Amino acid sequence: MRITDPTAIRALAHPLRLDLLELLATSSPATAAQCGRVLGVSQASCSFHLRQLAKYGFVEDAGPGRDRRERQWRLPDPRPTLRLSAADSPVVRRQIERMVVEREMQAILAFIDSDDDESTAWRRGAGLTTALALLSAEEAEQLKTQWLALLEPYLARSESTVDARRPGRRFARFFLSATPLPTEAADE
Missing domain, CATH: 1.20.58 (Methane Monooxygenase Hydroxylase; Chain G, domain 1)
Incomplete structure (x- = not known):
């Protein structure tokens, strides 16, 4: 996936949208309600942000859910990647790189700060x-x-x-x- 449109980049800039993309990358297809339960946010909020992601081609409709009332969402590509070339705008490149680094740093810091019941094996195998x-x-x-x-x-x-x-x-x-x-x- 190659992104050069600043508006599309702004579509990615919302933290919940990044959470939704990550969730769909690991458990797709999913409805807005399922996403909301996993992420701890409202179904309405997930539905709005999923529609915004669809508007720019980051997600797509995967048909009705099990109860036939809710729309399911999936990633168009099972392994989404953002590709930038040397010809891309330096501003676009910096915005995307900053977004990726900030998101990863948040995840790293959350793992370091967590006091949950992670197994010893995961604590030893994961990390820095x-x-x-x-x-x-x-x-x-x-x-x-x-x-x-x-x-x-x-x-x-x-x-x-x-x-x-x-x-x-x-x-x-x-x-x-x-x-x-x-x-x-x-x-x-």
């Missing part, structure tokens, strides 16, 4: 890893490609209805960021 690596821009791109290749079997598994809900499995966020440290020289 930081490192400083000496590499070129090309090597950073290669590392990102390798990282995505490493995740690929797990991403494909999440699309499989057979594997998705086996006991002990949960959806987990992964976030990679390579940010070069400042140097004396402007361009190295």
